[in-house]
Amino acid sequence: MTKVLLIGGGGFIGARLARQCVAAGLSVRIADVVQPAADADTADGCIEYVVGDFDDSADLERMLDGVNVVVHLVHRAMLLGLDSSMVQEMERNVAPTVRLFDRCVADKRLRLIFVSSGGTVYGEPEERTPIVERTALRPISVYGTSKSMIEQVLGLYAAQRGLQAIVVRPGNAYGPGQHPFKGQGLIPTVMASALQGKSVTIYGDGSAVRDYIHVDDIARGILAAIQAGRGGETYNIGTGLGTSINALINDFIRPAMAAKGVEIDLQYAQPRGVDVAYNVLDPTRLAEQCGFRAAIDLQTGIAETWDWIFGTYGGADHR
Structure with missing residues (x-):
């Protein structure tokens, strides 16, 4: 083996x-x-x-x-x-x-x-x-x-x-099990911040696109x-699909959180010099040589992540 x-x-x-x-x-x-x-x-x-x-x-x-x-x-x-x-x-x-x-x-x-x-x-x-x-x-x-x-x-x-x-x-x-407030992982940090009544800071205008x-x-x-x-x-x-930060929050995260009545307070700040405007990966080589394609769509994945974040952080103050 x-x-x-x-x-x-x-x-x-x-x-x-x-x-x-x-x-x-x-x-x-x-x-x-x-x-x-x-x-x-x-x-x-x-x-x-x-x-x-x-x-x-x-x-x-x-x-x-x-x-x-x-x-x-x-x-x-x-x-x-x-x-x-x-x-x-x-x-x-x-x-x-x-x-x-x-x-x-x-x-x-x-x-x-x-x-x-x-x-x-x-x-x-x-x-x-x-x-x-x-x-x-x-x-x-x-x-x-x-x-x-x-x-x-x-x-x-x-x-x-x-x-x-x-x-x-x-x-x-991203996904269930990714803890917020660790310096990476925008999705869990947005969700946990909203649960705790904290504002979420977005560097730049939210147009940056990620995979x-x-x-x-x-x-x-x-x-x-x-x-x-x-x-x-x-x-x-990667997925080969790009999603802007604004679209991620407004089209995916907000709807997932709506059933619990949780709102997101967004604050925009000056862009940082370490963030690129666009990053989407072409996954063709891995598909052709190894037979792999991403299978979990963003809507499904965000819903799973929200369920985990709410279950883990919904009743406690985790700063």
């Missing part, structure tokens, strides 16, 4: 990916720095948990023991602000990930999937059309720059040292790359 190691697998995407892998008949080991909860989902014993830091050599050896595929999901302290330190970002994320690549190169049977960021690595596209994987990477945030740097190193290792590697670039993830994709579809997309992806390839995981 193929055994998959999910580094950072206790997170939002990783937890869903673990379930998808188990359903596909794979054995899963989740590696994270946080001790799993007592009621953590083990999927009938098919999910193993290892607590440790992948940048610690002894911990990494325990994580890698007996696995065939490594999925790198973890990113420490996502930095999007204009004053974010690139030096700190390289120390926290780039250098440890390169050391992971060094270890994987030493074991020729290992395959590696690096989860990058389709929402940030491309920067501002020249045209408002879905972005294909061959598009030049021109990130405008520290986070996106870090992801693109890691991709470049991974390409070098694949070309020169024979590392079996695939890059996946997900769009804007919102349900976390379950992202998990299925990564699984498709694990099962059928070609070594050395890069795959967007």
Whole structure:
């Protein structure tokens, strides 16, 4: 049986990916720095948990023991602000990930999937059309720059040292289980803010367009790359459909929340220098090579997310 190691697998995407892998008949080991909860989902014993830091050599050896595929999901302290330190970002994320690549190169049977960021690595596209994987990477945030740097190193290792590697670039993830007020995830933050009577700040005029994709579809997309992806390839995981922030809130989130009588107080502020005006991913390559297409439409996904947010945050003050 193929055994998959999910580094950072206790997170939002990783937890869903673990379930998808188990359903596909794979054995899963989740590696994270946080001790799993007592009621953590083990999927009938098919999910193993290892607590440790992948940048610690002894911990990494325990994580890698007996696995065939490594999925790198973890990113420490996502930095999007204009004053974010690139030096700190390289120390926290780039250098440890390169050391992971060094270890994987030493074991020729290992395959590696690096989860990058389709929402940030491309920067501002020249045209408002879905972005294909061959598009030049021109990130405008520290986070996106870090992801693109890691991709470049991974390409070098694949070309020169024979590392079996695939890059996946997900769009804007959302769905049940994504906690608000974490510096990312507009959808849960809008919903939870409205529940708590807080205003929601939108940077810019709300016309920025994004490719919102349900976390379950992202998990299925990564699984498709694990099962059928070609070594050395890069795959967007998106819907190919763009939705502006204004449309997201007015056409999808507001109607979902209306049944509970919850209103959204929107406030608009000056745009930030780290936000692009358009980001929609072309998912054709993953569809053609791996047979994957996103299946959950935005209306359905928003309704699911609202039910979870209301059930989790509806009766408490979570600031």
